[in-house]
Amino acid sequence: MYTVPLPMIGTDMAWREAAKRLIGAGVSPPDVLWDYGNNMPELFATAAPLPAPTRRVKAPQSFVQMAETVVWHKDPQRFARLYALLWRLRHEQGLMQDRADPDLARLRQMEKGVQRCKHKMKAFVRFRDLRQGGDRRSFAAWFEPTHHTVEPTAPFFARRFADMDWMIATPDVTVQFVDGNLSFHPGQPKPDLPEDAAETLWGTYFCNIFNPARLKVQAMTSEMPKKYWKNLPEAQYIPGLIAGAEEKVQQMRDTAPTLPPERAKRIQERLRKQDPDAKN
Amino acid sequence: MDLSQKLAILSDAARYDASCASSGTARRDSRDGKGLGSTEGSGICHAYAPDGRCISLLKILMTNFCIYDCAYCVNRVSSNVQRARFTVDEVVQLTIEFYRRNYIEGLFLSSGIIRSPDATMSDMVRIAQRLREVESFRGYIHLKTIPDAAPELIDQAGLYADRLSINVELPTDNGVKAYAPEKNPATIRKAMEDVKVRKEIASERSYKGKRGKRFAPAGQSTQMIVGADISTDATILQRSTRLYGDYKLRRVYYSAFSPIPDATAKLPLIKPPLAREHRLYQADWLLRFYGFDVGEITAARPDGNLDLDIDPKLAWALQNRGIFPVNVNTASKDMLLRVPGFGTRTVGRILSTRRHRHLRYEDLLRMGASLKKARAFITALGWTPGALTDSANLRACFAPPPKQLSLF
Numbered sequence: 001m002y003t004v005p006l007p008m009i010g011t012d013m014a015w016r017e018a019a020k021r022l023i024g025a026g027v028s029p030p031d032v033l034w035d036y037g038n039n040m041p042e043l044f045a046t047a048a049p050l051p052a053p054t055r056r057v058k059a060p061q062s063f064v065q066m067a068e069t070v071v072w073h074k075d076p077q078r079f080a081r082l083y084a085l086l087w088r089l090r091h092e093q094g095l096m097q098d099r100a101d102p103d104l105a106r107l108r109q110m111e112k113g114v115q116r117c118k119h120k121m122k123a124f125v126r127f128r129d130l131r132q133g134g135d136r137r138s139f140a141a142w143f144e145p146t147h148h149t150v151e152p153t154a155p156f157f158a159r160r161f162a163d164m165d166w167m168i169a170t171p172d173v174t175v176q177f178v179d180g181n182l183s184f185h186p187g188q189p190k191p192d193l194p195e196d197a198a199e200t201l202w203g204t205y206f207c208n209i210f211n212p213a214r215l216k217v218q219a220m221t222s223e224m225p226k227k228y229w230k231n232l233p234e235a236q237y238i239p240g241l242i243a244g245a246e247e248k249v250q251q252m253r254d255t256a257p258t259l260p261p262e263r264a265k266r267i268q269e270r271l272r273k274q275d276p277d278a279k280n
Numbered sequence: 281m282d283l284s285q286k287l288a289i290l291s292d293a294a295r296y297d298a299s300c301a302s303s304g305t306a307r308r309d310s311r312d313g314k315g316l317g318s319t320e321g322s323g324i325c326h327a328y329a330p331d332g333r334c335i336s337l338l339k340i341l342m343t344n345f346c347i348y349d350c351a352y353c354v355n356r357v358s359s360n361v362q363r364a365r366f367t368v369d370e371v372v373q374l375t376i377e378f379y380r381r382n383y384i385e386g387l388f389l390s391s392g393i394i395r396s397p398d399a400t401m402s403d404m405v406r407i408a409q410r411l412r413e414v415e416s417f418r419g420y421i422h423l424k425t426i427p428d429a430a431p432e433l434i435d436q437a438g439l440y441a442d443r444l445s446i447n448v449e450l451p452t453d454n455g456v457k458a459y460a461p462e463k464n465p466a467t468i469r470k471a472m473e474d475v476k477v478r479k480e481i482a483s484e485r486s487y488k489g490k491r492g493k494r495f496a497p498a499g500q501s502t503q504m505i506v507g508a509d510i511s512t513d514a515t516i517l518q519r520s521t522r523l524y525g526d527y528k529l530r531r532v533y534y535s536a537f538s539p540i541p542d543a544t545a546k547l548p549l550i551k552p553p554l555a556r557e558h559r560l561y562q563a564d565w566l567l568r569f570y571g572f573d574v575g576e577i578t579a580a581r582p583d584g585n586l587d588l589d590i591d592p593k594l595a596w597a598l599q600n601r602g603i604f605p606v607n608v609n610t611a612s613k614d615m616l617l618r619v620p621g622f623g624t625r626t627v628g629r630i631l632s633t634r635r636h637r638h639l640r641y642e643d644l645l646r647m648g649a650s651l652k653k654a655r656a657f658i659t660a661l662g663w664t665p666g667a668l669t670d671s672a673n674l675r676a677c678f679a680p681p682p683k684q685l686s687l688f
Contacts, residue, residue: 094636099629100643123324127381139380159309160318163416164380180313198377204284205378208291209339210329213538213552219332223325234327241330249539257545260358267347267357271462274396 002048003033006079009151009173009184011036012071018050019067019083023059025051029087034079059086062096066111072148073110081107117147122156124228125168128196136179138165142190143231150175151184158182199233206234212245213252281364287374289364293344293355294390296540297447298503298533300325300336302385302420305442305498315416317379317386319442323420324385337388337422338378342366342404346392350449350460351547352508354540355392361542365394368403372410379419386420386442387411393426401429401437408440420498427463427471434471435495438478443498443530446471448523451516455509459547472527475500479528499530506560507553508537514584517563517574524568534560559586566593569624570617589679594620597657598675604657605665609638621653653678 004018015034022032067082075081085103089095098104127139139161143150150173157166158177167176172187220238229235303323310316325334343365344355354361366374375387389407393400404423411417423441425434438444446468450456453465475496482495502523504516520532538552563586566572570593578584580595587595597604597620606615608630616627629647633639641663645651656668656677668674 097632098636099633100639100646102646105646119324123326125382129381137380141382156318156320159311159320161316161380161382162310162313163316196381198381201284201287201374202378202381202383204287205291205338206327206329206335208288209295209335211295211331211333211538214331214333214536214554216332216554217330220328220330223332223334224328232327238330245330252539252541252543253549255542258360258542261360264349264357268349271347 001031001033002027002050003035004050004079005038006034006036008037008148008186011148011151012068015071015079015082016064016067019086020057021050021053022083023086023090024054024057027051029080029084032080032083034083036076036079059089060096063089066107069111069114069152070107072114072152074147075110078110081110114147114149114152117145117149118153118156120228121145121149121153124224124232125157126199126231126233127166128193129198130194136163136165138167140167140169140191140193142169142193145170146227148172154182154184203234203237207237207241210241212241212248215242215245217242283370283374286364286366286370287340289362290341290344290366291339293341293361293392294339294388296354296535296538297339297388297390297424298333298535299422299445299501299531300334300339300388301443301498301501301531302336302422303498304530305420306494308418310416310418315418316376317417317419319385319418319420326383326385336385337420338375338384338386339388340366340371340374340390342371342389342391342400342407343394344392345394347395348393348460348462350463351544352449352459352505352537352540354542356544358544359542368407368410371407372415375411375419376415376417379417384419386417386422388422388424390424391426397426397428398430398433401426401433405433405436405440408437412440422498425471425475427468429471431474434474435478438475438482438495439493441496443501444475444496445501445503446475447503448519449503449505450509451504451506451511451519452509455511459508469527472500472502472523472529476527500527501529501531501533503533503535505537506534506557507550508547512584513556513560513563513586514574514578516560517567517578520564521567521574532564534564555588556586559588559592563592571614572596572618590675591620593618594653594678601669601674604669605659606657607659608644609634609660619654619657621650621655621657623648 002022006014063086070078070082085107095101095104121143125141125143127141130138130140132138150168150170154175157168162180165178167174169188169191174185174188176183176185301323303321305319307320309318323336325336327335329335344361345363345365346355347357349356349358371389378384379386389404391400391404408421408423411421421441422443422445423437425437425444425446427446448468449460449463456463456465479495482492485491506516523529523532534557536552536554536557537550539549543549563577566577567574576596577592580587580599586592597618606619608616613627613631616622616630617624626647626649630639633643638661640661644660656665656674
């Protein structure tokens with residue numbers, strides 16, 4: 001029996017290294033306990049060190065890629081499920097192409113969940129200006145991801161916001177980007193971030209780009225589920241926009257067509273003079 | 281007027297443009313620490329408004345003053361909406377500050393036509409140039425070009441912008457004549473042709489093998505208003521097929537005509553035909569990714585419109601039941617793509633899995649096929665639809681139940 005401790009930061013590399021050694025030594029899935037973030041009661045913990053790295057272990061590239069994503073899922077069974085599939089892959093060629101295999105299908109579903117969570121994090125993190133002065137501007141955000149996606153998503157923010165310092169705090173992990181260096185730290189409770197006037201402007205934009213004649217609430221919530229709303233500054237306006245939509249459209253319908261403003265005639269005449277080819 | 285009021289007016293005026301795409305452009309990032317922003321292939325929707333539309337870009341008009349009088353447009357010269365105009369600096373600052381807070385992927389800048397097409401276009405180009413050259417902005421820029429603007433200005437626009445677009449506005453030339461009297465369909469087509477040619481030149485290598493500067497790497501797109509004139513879906517889809525073919529457009533957007541403030545008497549306000557818009561997008565996808573042609577899709581109904589109750593692929597399959605059921609274990613890729621309930625992804629998964637073993641009904645479920653639709657049209661290991669494929673009430677299984685007309 002092996003107990004493999006997995007850290008909350010650097011989970012992917014730790015799992016990969018351990019899985020390589022275990023599969024190399026032929027340790028079967030039931031003989032491995034995966035201990036994420038030191039949660040395992042000591043009762044089960046055995047001090048047996050991992051087998052030494054042996055021969056080169058081969059796994060299909062498609063499995064490695066999938067595992068790199070699935071390790072960030074919140075399901076406590078993820079490591080065991082991945083290892084079980086890796087175990088099967090020793091003898092089942094073509095298993096990775098079998099889109100209907102139940103074990104693989106489950107892992108693919110988890111992979112999709114993590115990808116979606118990463119995507120939503122890229123979309124819904126909202127920075128606030130910390131106004132600290134200095135050469136580089138500083139921003140910070142609070143975010144609550146569904147899975148453990150801070151670490152795999154951080155490089156995206158580093159590629160995008162390279163000329164400023166920023167921090168994304170989450171309950172599990174906090175990521176900082178200072179002077180071009182990315183670092184990960186333990187999570188923290190929601191910090192008090194200073195008010196940012198740009199949020200009001202963003203709210204103005206959100207309210208005005210909305211077309212009340214096309215109300216489709218479900219289409220919105222399926223892509224922007226309510227669980228994200230509490231950290232989105234624009235979400236506070238949604239109930240009001242929905243409630244007032246019908247009345248706004250009715251007003252447009254009820255208003256009788258108005259006469260064109262004075263300048264309209266002048267402008268149109270000038271336009272026609274300029275361009276004799278114009279129709280009419 | 282303060283910035284907030286201007287933003288309110290000029291985003292309100294921009295919401296009738298359907299496009300908010302920020303995908304499919306050249307890859308860029310700012311890892312060198314000398315700029316701001318990145319584009320990485322797929323676009324990101326940073327928020328959704330209650331109309332279900334994605335908010336990816338800061339979509340605004342430079343100004344909503346306009347000398348044209350297009351009946352469907354909220355900004356036409358004869359409308360009494362409040363007018364405003366951004367300065368170059370304001371647009372640049374808004375874009376950068378929104379981008380830094382991760383609200384947006386970039387800017388979609390459009391404009392009413394002021395003074396002259398050239399003057400308007402050159403102001404827009406100046407904004408894009410400032411963003412790129414002064415602010416080192418590497419995010420996404422979409423410029424709506426003005427059809428009559430000088431070719432040099434379009435050339436410049438394409439160097440700074442990821443995407444250029446020109447709206448054809450209405451599906452037929454007569455429609456444009458009737459509702460947008462100052463616009464000329466031939467000029468619009470000429471402008472699209474110019475962008476296409478300019479893009480082709482940019483992609484060619486010189487005799488030394490060097491590539492020219494990239495020109496609008498995310499291509500060009502256009503938009504048609506649906507439901508303002510009497511065009512049928514067949515007319516609209518024929519038009520978009522030509523647009524895709526002739527001008528290599530990346531996307532044609534369909535925008536259901538929706539009520540605008542201070543509407544003209546020329547164009548009475550209707551409930552926006554959202555279902556129709558949705559069916560047109562589905563048909564558009566069938567044309568581009570599923571190997572259908574316009575005739576097949578629009579043949580289902582004699583009036584040339586799409587069936588609003590069921591999707592166009594299902595409508596086609598119900599008309600052509602003789603071809604079905606198809607065997608998922610042996611059918612060709614082209615044929616699988618035509619099965620209702622199978623998307624391109626499902627088809628890809630079927631093809632890769634059946635190299636290894638025969639597929640059962642349950643396998644298809646796990647692959648994400650919509651079997652509620654597909655089951656009547658396929659056979660698999662342990663599944664045949666029997667008489668279902670040819671049953672007279674098959675359509676009724678999919679269409680919403682008939683409603684009795686209200687007496688009031």
